[in-house]
Amino acid sequence: MSDIVFISPSREAAALAVRMTAGQNDITIVAARLQEGVKAARAAVENGARVLVSRGFTHYMISEKMPHIPLVEVEFSGYDILRAYLEARQTGKPIAIVDSSAIVEGAASIEDILGIAEQSVKVIIDNYQDYTLGIERAAAAGAVCIVGNQAVGQQATARGLCGIVISSGQEALNRAFMTARHLLAVERLRDANVQQIETIINSVDYGILAINKEAGITAVNSEAERILSLARADSAAKENLIARLRQCMAAGDRQFGVIEKFAPGVEVVANYQSIISNGEVIGGVATLQELRHFQAVERKTREELARRGRVAKYNFFDIKSASPAMLTAIADAKHFAKYDATVLVLGETGVGKEYFAHAIHLASSRKNGPFVVVNCAAIPENILESELFGYTEGAFTGAKKGGKTGLFEQAHGGTIFLDEIGEMSENLQARLLRVLQEHEVYRLGDERVTPIDIRVIAATNRDLHEMVQKGRFREDLYYRLDVLTVEIPALRERKEDIQAFVQLFIAEFNAQYRTSVEGIAPAGLQQLQQYDWPGNIRELHNIIGRLSAQTADATISESDVKRVLKYRLRQPPAQAVSPAARSVDAAAIREALVKTGGNKQKAAELLGIGRATLWRKLKNMD
Numbered sequence: 115m116s117d118i119v120f121i122s123p124s125r126e127a128a129a130l131a132v133r134m135t136a137g138q139n140d141i142t143i144v145a146a147r148l149q150e151g152v153k154a155a156r157a158a159v160e161n162g163a164r165v166l167v168s169r170g171f172t173h174y175m176i177s178e179k180m181p182h183i184p185l186v187e188v189e190f191s192g193y194d195i196l197r198a199y200l201e202a203r204q205t206g207k208p209i210a211i212v213d214s215s216a217i218v219e220g221a222a223s224i225e226d227i228l229g230i231a232e233q234s235v236k237v238i239i240d241n242y243q244d245y246t247l248g249i250e251r252a253a254a255a256g257a258v259c260i261v262g263n264q265a266v267g268q269q270a271t272a273r274g275l276c277g278i279v280i281s282s283g284q285e286a287l288n289r290a291f292m293t294a295r296h297l298l299a300v301e302r303l304r305d306a307n308v309q310q311i312e313t314i315i316n317s318v319d320y321g322i323l324a325i326n327k328e329a330g331i332t333a334v335n336s337e338a339e340r341i342l343s344l345a346r347a348d349s350a351a352k353e354n355l356i357a358r359l360r361q362c363m364a365a366g367d368r369q370f371g372v373i374e375k376f377a378p379g380v381e382v383v384a385n386y387q388s389i390i391s392n393g394e395v396i397g398g399v400a401t402l403q404e405l406r407h408f409q410a411v412e413r414k415t416r417e418e419l420a421r422r423g424r425v426a427k428y429n430f431f432d433i434k435s436a437s438p439a440m441l442t443a444i445a446d447a448k449h450f451a452k453y454d455a456t457v458l459v460l461g462e463t464g465v466g467k468e469y470f471a472h473a474i475h476l477a478s479s480r481k482n483g484p485f486v487v488v489n490c491a492a493i494p495e496n497i498l499e500s501e502l503f504g505y506t507e508g509a510f511t512g513a514k515k516g517g518k519t520g521l522f523e524q525a526h527g528g529t530i531f532l533d534e535i536g537e538m539s540e541n542l543q544a545r546l547l548r549v550l551q552e553h554e555v556y557r558l559g560d561e562r563v564t565p566i567d568i569r570v571i572a573a574t575n576r577d578l579h580e581m582v583q584k585g586r587f588r589e590d591l592y593y594r595l596d597v598l599t600v601e602i603p604a605l606r607e608r609k610e611d612i613q614a615f616v617q618l619f620i621a622e623f624n625a626q627y628r629t630s631v632e633g634i635a636p637a638g639l640q641q642l643q644q645y646d647w648p649g650n651i652r653e654l655h656n657i658i659g660r661l662s663a664q665t666a667d668a669t670i671s672e673s674d675v676k677r678v679l680k681y682r683l684r685q686p687p688a689q690a691v692s693p694a695a696r697s698v699d700a701a702a703i704r705e706a707l708v709k710t711g712g713n714k715q716k717a718a719e720l721l722g723i724g725r726a727t728l729w730r731k732l733k734n735m736d
């Protein structure tokens with residue numbers, strides 16, 4: 115079956131159409147009239163016909179019974195009527211035309227041309243069932259030769275009159291077929307559009323349900339069907355949804371984020387929106403998403419942030435102490451967390467400044483935002499600048515295609531932790547000051563400013579005040595940073611915490627190394643408490659790691675501890691020493707690097723200092 119089907123009420127027209135379309139297979143011709151014609155039309159559509167063509171009352175009946183199918187009417191042309199009249203005139207009998215108003219009115223001008231207008235009878239019939247009546251009226255008016263459509267012609271002949279059939283000629287059929295082909299092209303275009311829209315609405319991961327002005331559903335995607343089927347009373351949920359949508363349409367507005375309870379345990383976040391065309395509400399569309407989907411997305415976002423190291427891991431629960439100085443620091447930090455202001459964390463290397471930064475972020479209103487850690491000493495200055503501020507494509511040789519978002523921008527809505535702020539170059543200090551003052555950043559190579567909403571937590575083990583006096587740190591930046599200050603005491607000032615850390619770290623390494631160390635001998639603990647801990651908790655952590663790996667027994671003995679501490683580069687001093695004396699000197703660094711074959715990570719561990727601290731010190735060594 116072709117896409118176009120011509121249901122021809124007349125056999126002659128059907129035969130003509132077959133001749134006309136020979137060699138083309140886009141039109142199928144079926145000869146059938148009236149009820150049979152409708153049946154044939156139905157069968158054609160069932161077999162895939164997209165456009166129908168018909169004529170006269172058969173056309174009229176198909177259009178009545180199948181209003182949604184594109185249907186073209188073969189209209190008689192002036193030639194067709196003229197041909198019928200010429201044939202009628204040849205009989206020499208009184209002529210009448212019996213047909214629909216369009217044909218009868220069209221015939222009037224032809225009668226004028228032929229000069230037979232005066233004597234001919236005109237009968238208009240508006241319903242195909244009226245044609246018998248029409249013929250009788252024509253006969254009563256004295257007509258013998260009856261011109262009309264196929265049904266009229268045949269009926270007149272059957273009544274003993276002379277029936278002349280107006281049959282569609284080539285021109286009328288040509289015109290009808292051209293219109294049908296054009297309609298088919300439009301249909302195909304519409305199919306493609308519908309297909310495209312259907313694919314789009316089915317590819318989104320939320321439900322879409324649209325209705326027209328009369329509340330008839332015009333679109334529903336598979337996700338909407340799935341969500342609706344979750345509600346056991348499926349149709350009730352749908353009714354409810356449509357009622358809500360109609361309310362929204364009546365007001366011509368939209369409602370976003372409405373939580374609807376569809377069924378026990380099934381909550382849906384719905385958005386309702388009116389569809390407005392030419393200032394008139396012509397429908398509405400609802401989008402639906404299960405609440406648990408949002409929760410999953412939020413979880414995924416957090417996981418993604420965690421994967422990229424953009425999430426804080428420690429909170430105040432992880433920072434415990436029995437030392438009064440430390441308890442003060444914790445209380446200060448908890449208090450400051452509530453204010454959305456810059457915090458400066460001071461303390462020697464390895465005291466846990468970063469732990470504090472994590473905890474402050476998680477106790478603040480920004481806890482769900484990103485937490486970005488930047489170690490200003492670990493990254494060379496020019497790289498640090500592009501890392502912090504980002505750059506546009508082509509900003510410098512080697513700039514990544516598409517540019518890069520800076521860490522300040524990545525921290526938007528959250529906190530950026532600038533560790534080792536004392537190591538920042540003057541240029542970067544100036545740029546940071548601007549960020550703190552203006553709350554905006556410029557990417558390298560870009561004129562445009564990007565507003566950002568971040569909280570800065572800065573940390574240093576340097577004496578910033580002294581650096582300001584020596585002109586090595588900007589005074590204005592120092593005063594901006596030194597507002598909410600937390601000072602973390604060194605481990606040697608809180609020896610009461612050593613035992614708890616030892617237990618904590620033993621458990622950590624047991625899990626990591628699959629060992630089963632149970633504890634430490636009191637004399638061993640005493641040794642640890644006498645040690646100076648220049649590398650603070652980080653150093654203690656490393657020492658316990660080594661002891662856990664080396665100890666063969668369940669308990670770490672005094673001699674184990676002594677042996678490990680003996681290998682420390684600096685022996686524990688008898689009493690507290692000045693900060694200058696505590697610092698790891700250049701000779702010790704060289705020795706550590708020699709011992710570790712130049713491995714900086716291992717050298718830092720051996721020295722009990724952070725890797726970043728080692729890099730910084732190396733930078734300052736000649």
Ligand SMILES: Nc1ncnc2c1ncn2[C@@H]1O[C@H](COP(=O)(O)OP(=O)(O)OP(=O)(O)O)[C@@H](O)[C@H]1O
Binds near residue numbers: 434462465469575651
């Ligand atoms: N509260 C704590 N609980 C457990 N371990 C801790 C704690 N605080 C610090 N540590 C240990 O000490 C190490 C150093 O901590 P952190 O990085 O926070 O110190 P820091 O003061 O920022 O050091 P640096 O100045 O060298 O950057 C951590 O990796 C961890 O092993």
